[in-house]
Amino acid sequence: MNRKDRFYRFLLWREKHIRERHFILFLSFLVGIGTALVAILLKQLIHYIQGWLVTDSQEGMNGWLPLYPVVGILLSGLFVHYLVRDDISHGVTKILYALSQRKSRIKPHNMWSSLVASSVTIGFGGSVGAEAPIVLTGAAIGSNLGRLFRMEQKTLMLLVGCGAAGAIAGIFKAPIAGLVFVIEVLMLDLTMSSVLPLLISSVTAATMSYIFTGTDAIFKFSQTEAFEIGRIPYVLLLGIFCGLVSLYFTRAMNRIENTYRKLPRQRQKFLLGVTTLSVLIFLFPPLYGEGYNTIESLLDGQYIFLMNGSLFRSLSGNGWGIILFTGLILLTKVFASSATNAAGGCGGIFAPSLYLGCIAGFMFAHVSNYFDFMHLPEKNFALMGMAGVMSGVMHAPLTGVFLIAELTGGYDLFLPLMIVSMTSCMMIIAFEPHSIYSMRLAKKGKLLTHHKDKAILTLLKINSVIETDFLPVRPEMTLGEIVREAIACSPRSLFPVVDRNNVLLGLVLVDNIRNIMFRPELYGRLKVSKFMVSAPAKLQPDMSMEKIMQIFDDTKAWNLPVVDPAGRYMGFVSRSKVFTAYREVLIDTLSEE
Secondary structure (H helix, E strand, C coil), X not given: CCHHHHHHHHHHHHHHHCCHHXXXXXXXXXXXXXXXXXXXXXHHHHHHXXXXXXXXXXXXXXXXXXXXXXXXXXXXXXXXXXXXXXXCCCHHHXXXXXXXXXXXXXXXXXXXXXXXXXXXXXXXXXXXXXXXXHHHHHHHHHHHHHHHCCCCHHHHHHHHHHHHHHHHHHHHCCHHHHHXXXXXXXXXXXXXXXXXXXXHHHHHHHHHHHHHHCCCCCCCCCCCCCCCHHHHHHHHHHHHHHHHHHHHHHHHHHHHHHHHHCCCCHHHHHHHHHHHHHHHHHXXXXXXXXXXXXXXXXXXXXXXXXXCCCCCHHHCCCHHHHHHHHHHHHHHHHHHHHHHHHCCCCCECHHHHHHHHHHHHHHHHHHHCCCCCCCCCHHHHHHHHHHHHHHHHHCCHHHHHHHHHHHHCCHHHHHHHHHHHHHHHHHHHCCCCCCCCCHHHHHCCCCCCCCHHHHHHHHCCHHHCCECCCCCECCCCEHHHHHHHHHCCCCCCEEEEECCCXXXXXXXXXXXXXXXXXXXXXXXXXXXXXXXXXXCCCECCCCCHHHHHHHHHHHCCCEEEEECCCCEEXXXXXXXXXXXXXHHHHHHHHCCC
């Protein structure tokens, strides 16, 4: 008996002896272990490469610092181009696309490709974060483990969420943030059947991370000044400021990426990207790498070290010089992060959003403290800024609150963290209804959301509701021919009119010719081209179901033809067919709860 046969026998034994619910819990436990190990490995690889490179720069060789990311991006790009041969960027967006459009199936290479590419990119100083790649890796582990054991689509979706939750919990030591991230960002509904597997993956991954890396928080933060209720107005203002920073980051990132995307060759993207990144790092050394050292300095109140090695270090003793320097970093970080990914690197925006938030919170408090009647603790506001910008960029206020609290141990600031996160998220939603991860999918109608009706329509595909049993007729056919060869032979009362190339020209409706179809004297005199009518609208096979239902509402039609981009007839979609499919998916979805 070969290995495959033994595995099939195991699957049969499992189906017979282990209940589905219990087996899902076991798989979620395995996903938690796998994602934690991968997260720990990624962090160790990044730290090893950074320690190997930055030792020399600490001894004064800062001139090499802008060149390291060029090497890392080149190695990452060559790895992806020649070995992976697939796009592995925008990790969270890929997960959302897989959930909405690929039946929660993620390619097997995503279990290791993002790990390798991002460790090289970030280790050599790329201005991005490791969190989104590790989330994609964790989701891929969950998806492929579920596929290995032949799990159905609903379970695959849950295991993808378990992988993402485990990745966040493992890399940040933040189990609650992992669970909330899946609900807010991946937009999976929390039901009684899904909460336990997500918790198991999150807690398992966080526990593994504690075992291997200790129980200390990622960022050391000591609150030296207690939060005062009288500072709530300033906290609200910080939330508005963080919302504006989030809006700037989201829109600037989108436009810069579109600019790079328009370049015809990858070589051009690489040259422009690495040149931009190197120049920015030369001018602003804190843009090198993830930026966690900068965050630690600001949370420790040591902002003076930000300008070490910079051309602006002569201004370090000037308070307004610090504000100018951090303000320029706030504006240029998005260019550095976009350039890193566009040039061929691999990384996410978790770390950049935390970085920008810390800078924004520090700037807000530092500027405010120049007024005699104000005294704001800069460390506290830097911490709150991290939650504010992350919440705004991701449209996930709870994720921002719990992640920052678990990252730093700053639970005493829970109330102001919630106020800043809520205010920032409300601010950006007024201008951008979708997060930086979901905006492109939302514009294409390919985003799964918490809105039950929209989510079900997203799960429906036009190919599943196209009906092809309508008899086509030709425009040169006579009334007699269509009566004898079409109407008499088909139960349908609608007939598409096509030419020799199968291009749809119009429609024949029985109701429209009922007054003449029983007059034999007209059978040879009237042709189809005389009494056919135009279709009220034509559907395309790549249209979203939400768009299709909107067209049905606008036209008041009951049946609409589907044509390919060349106008060739493919079939019809009817309201009744869509409603039937909708009810089936709705019943299937509600059965999970």
